[in-house]
Amino acid sequence: MDTTQRTDQQRSADRRRRELLEAADRVVLRDGPQASMNAIAAEAGITKPILYRHFGDKGGLYAALAMRHTDALLDSLRAALDAPADRRERVEATLDTYLTAIELRPQVYRFLMHPAEGGQPGDAGFDVGKHSAPLLRRMGEELAQVIEERLDLGPGGQQLARVWGHGIVGMMHAAGDWWLGERPCSRAELVRSLADLLWGRLAAAGDRVGGPGF
Amino acid sequence: MDTTQRTDQQRSADRRRRELLEAADRVVLRDGPQASMNAIAAEAGITKPILYRHFGDKGGLYAALAMRHTDALLDSLRAALDAPADRRERVEATLDTYLTAIELRPQVYRFLMHPAEGGQPGDAGFDVGKHSAPLLRRMGEELAQVIEERLDLGPGGQQLARVWGHGIVGMMHAAGDWWLGERPCSRAELVRSLADLLWGRLAAAGDRVGGPGF
DNA sequence: GACTGCTGTTACCGCAAGTAACATGCACGT
DNA sequence: ACGTGCATGTTACTTGCGGTAACAGCAGTC
Structure with a gap:
């Protein structure tokens, strides 16, 4: 079904999102507000574009955080x-x-x-x-x-x-x-x-x- | 004399400094806090390095302003x-x-x-x-x-x-x-x-x- | 005329935000 | 089995900003 499939994808996406936020959290805790997207991506073990796909831009990530x-x-x-x-x-x-x-x-x-x-x-x-x-x-x-x-x-x-x-x-x-x-x-x-x-x-x-x- | 010379130079430098600050003021009044050094320099009719010679760095200019x-x-x-x-x-x-x-x-x-x-x-x-x-x-x-x-x-x-x-x-x-x-x-x-x-x-x-x- | 010290320039570096464009894995419908 | 979608991931790039050489005129001073 479309719904179950969607749910699975959504759940996985949400999990990823939470993982990314936690990584960002760690970086902000360490570097303060001038934490860079590169640093956050590195901490999460991935690269920048993924962050941008999830949060739009830096403001989006910061807002979520x-x-x-x-x-x-x-x-x-x-x-x-x-x-x-x-x-x-x-x-x-x-x-x-x-x-x-x-x-x-x-x-x-x-x-x-x-x-x-x-x-x-x-x-x-x-x-x-x-x-x-x-x-x-x-x-x-x-x-x-x-x-x-x-x-x-x-x-x-x-x-x-x-x-x-x-x-x-x-x-x-x-x-x-x-x-x-x-x-x-x-x-x-x-x-x-x-x-x-x-x-x-x-x-x-x-x-x-x-x-x-x- | 050294003192008079110094005084002349200092006065001219102070005048310049004030002019630059007024230009910066105009830009900030227009663009808000994200005014760039380039924009301020352009408004003052000069280029960036002069600003840096007068104020050290952006923080210095902002502090003076x-x-x-x-x-x-x-x-x-x-x-x-x-x-x-x-x-x-x-x-x-x-x-x-x-x-x-x-x-x-x-x-x-x-x-x-x-x-x-x-x-x-x-x-x-x-x-x-x-x-x-x-x-x-x-x-x-x-x-x-x-x-x-x-x-x-x-x-x-x-x-x-x-x-x-x-x-x-x-x-x-x-x-x-x-x-x-x-x-x-x-x-x-x-x-x-x-x-x-x-x-x-x-x-x-x-x-x-x-x-x-x- | 050489020396000093200021003003001004162009051209560059490094870095961070943000963006293509391409590669891969996984579920589907047939 | 096979292409079709789609999310995930990558490398490599562009743009724009802060900041910095390195060099060019132009006073005054000895």
């Missing part, structure tokens, strides 16, 4: 966000989950944050207007949804939730990025500080001796 | 941050200044956020560990300093200020990036929403009907 890691990370984050605890604890657990992930695999993290650069041959642009990594966008949207369905924010709450979702994710990302580079404090301290920020301690803090003007 | 814009933007932000108004108003003015800047010149903004990719010739890496754009780092440090010298945060205040500086900058950046792509609301609304977030409205908001667990 990013999807895997993004899905995995989002699963962890959802778990932390859904834990049966009070709001502050859940926020802290979520921050900690994210920071732990980027701490464990900085190369993968670095890769995920780079969209795909720009195609440098004839093809110009590459989605002008999409600046940040898809991972950040997805995390932002996800968090926005959680905020909106769990909190009562009154009229305009949906938009507020989206702004906050992306804003909080950006805060987490930037702080984590800086922390990963300088390691100025422990992860727990960082988590506490960020949660404090979200809890309004900035607005509540007293002015210094000289008064508010200066 | 980024420095100009970063300095300009930071000046605007400092002005907003130093305005004689209460804290909330200053925060909102600063957010608005940043958002206005990225709204006016999205190409330049996009360029500033891309570190320098990775050197692809023999040279590997390119500062492994520095992920995000220098602009973000500088804004974060600057804000941290302002926070620390203006607010009384008790013991550990310096570290707290740095975390907050980078966190707030990241929040601003990510939200701005998302907003620039989707335009879901006016700039004023975005500013208000972000300030609300910093003022602890997330922590203060009431749970939805089903209770805190779900």
